[in-house]
Amino acid sequence: MSKTAVNKILKPLLLGTFIFGCFVTLFFMYFKPSTSWPYGPIESTIYTEQVKIPFFSRSNKSMTILLVWLWPYGQTYDLTACSSIFNIEGCFITADKNLYNISDGILFHHQSIADDLSNLPTLQRPSFQKWIWMNFESPSHSTNLPSIAKLFNLTLNYRQDADIKVPYGSIIPSETKEDFVLPKKDKLICWIVSNWKKDHVRAKYYNKLHKHIEVHTYGRAFGKRIPDKDLNSIMASCKFYLAFENSIHKDYITEKLYNPLSVGTVPVVLGPPRQNYEKFIQGDAFIHVDDFNSPKDLAEYLMLLDENEEMYLGYFKWRRLFKVKTVHFWAEHTCLACDYLSRHKEYRAINDLDKWYRG
Template sequence: MGSLLVPTGKGRCYLPGFFRCYLPGFFRACLVIVSLLSLFSCWLYSTGRLHRLRRLGSSSPAQLLRDFPVKTFLKYWEDHGGRRLAAGSPPDFHDKMFTPVLEAFRNPDGRDGRRKRSGDVPKVVAYIDKAFLKTKWFVAHVRDIQEGHCPLPCTITTQLSEVTASPEDYTGFESGDCWSLVFGYIVETADAVFIHMKSIPSREKLLRDLRPRDPSQPWIMFEAETHFIASTKYKVNYRTLNGVFNRTMYYRRDADILFNHGFIVGRGDDASLLPRHWVREPLVHRANVTGRIAVAFISNCRARSNRLLYINELQKYTTVDVYGRCGRLKCGKSRYAEHEYRVDQDPCLRAAADKYLFYLAFENAICDDYATEKLYNLMFYPLVPVVLGGANYDDLLPPNSYIDARQYAPSELAEKLQHLAEHPQEYQTYLEWRKYYQPSTVGSSRVLCDLCTRLYDQAFYEENTIEDFYDWFVTKSHCTAWVAANGTGQRVA
């Protein structure tokens, strides 16, 4: 059993860690009362009040209570007692978008016992362009599956020999020249088909490659970005994809499989469930902060969110330094999710943490649930994020850990940032969450683990068709843009 250390002016007073006891409610309440009385005694001793009361002859309990300054004691409790107890108590925040993944790690034996099409371990065929096939991004996802980091196993392939091989002969993903599986019988042996949105040349080519879909086989539409840039290469008309897919893998919470660019998890038990490379101890303290107000890293200068318009307005009232193609300052390269990429070793982000107080995590589009690695990469460092996006950030981030720019006009936001910069103690309250939670450090390179997990869910194979794909993919994303006239969102097509 742990102990609670309460520092005093004349020594140290140890209290049992009662809040970790798993006793019946009545006994636990009694122990809490005893703990409070013990803390009260420590307070009397540390402040010299007990000695002073005895010297004055006022040592009766009634006299002690009558002379007891409640506000002073509560402040002492907050500073020396309550905070320590909170550090050892279960977190009261849970990342709602990441919870299904965490539950899969907590209960990894949740298999349905259903024999898959080609054995006990589900197989996935990936329909993906060879340009993406050879990127570190896709290789990183598959490596997590190969190395057993996912809570439940599956195999994913883009080659004929891998699909037809027996499980004991399976050697995992190897980057090759084949960019799609063009033989119908190969697809028939797979438990699901993973279709990369940016790799679809046309509806006709897709259906010709994959043959007609078995109603019980999931064809999973996968996309990491909004519909604005999902088909920049082939310019697919989304309306032509009506009736093609029956499952989705997307950043929106109404998708069958959630694509998260990052997550926040409680320290201790929750963090210990995950692969070590998914979370690392965040940087809590920093030295020699110069006190510049805000920084942004932006390379897409034509974002549908109009984030640069907001920043331009904000710069009229306070200092905002912009790095990347859209600013005058340069540092490093694009920071999209890579397996080898480590946020804690990024020299640009570390330099930003030593120089600035706030980080503008302004998304390229303001769409429901859309929050990218732009937000999570900087959560490792002790900066306060200022967000501009369509996500419900209360579901993603701990309380009092961020500032939502959509709640302020640029002039009002500048005033708030300046106020916090001039009041360090108040600013520090936005960093308190770091004592109890850890941010992800791998971006979205764990997303395929979610896919493997869902393949063990019998309901995932139930017959379903997205008849109006345009409505689901575009209309229901509810994308808006910031407009300078009144600082509110305005629907964009």
């Protein structure tokens, strides 16, 4: 075969081989994984298989990525609820620590942080990333960790001066305008409590109060454990409920207030001052122990309300226009944190976390 004939055969073959080789090279260059990601096993959760993790890059600005680094008290929860339940769009929540380097924010639950910080990330923090401190215990029941004083960018807390404010509940307008129907009452005062310490303010107040009026007590503290499914029905059967907080701090107003409100029982509160409560709920929806000179005076007022139906029903006037909204732990907190990140790109830093929280 002549040289000319050989060239006619080889040239197309060589050209085809060259083009194929270029295509293969470009293919692997494009799909090569980022070498900046941390390697190691993916932390498994009960929701991992439900979530199809999309392809992310820092050039994709339409999606905000929030990484839950520490499950609160080890409790897992639905990471896919932002859009379907809370109507929050553009958020991708994950517990996959392999996504650390591309996450816009990292969520840390204070009570789950090790004292020596050994369960916090050891990789360098990306410049765009914000660390979020989440805590819903009062300062009296929060571990003091001086070494975290300057670690965080944002706070997620029940406090009204937190960056991401999430109170334990709220009063919102009702869709329907109608008189509230009170549930049947067969007890005057109830209290359900598990943690009991005799030196607590609430324990001391109760010990004085029950000398003047009968209080139906339940819970581990009184040796009367009740199933969770029975809590609301017991609370609803009482005219008054002792919504006594375990410690007294600014804005620390928990489900102990919102649960009785939601089932049609008047809460008798012990916590921050009345003015603080009135930032969250109507002043005629509750009774504050500070309004009375002594537990004896409070007991006499409650017995007066028991005998005067019109006065008692006055504590439910707010129900004609409003209703109680409680918070979904912990999914709602996480989605609100992601939503905040998507709307606030500015730099933020906390210089002394403990001083702010305990101050």
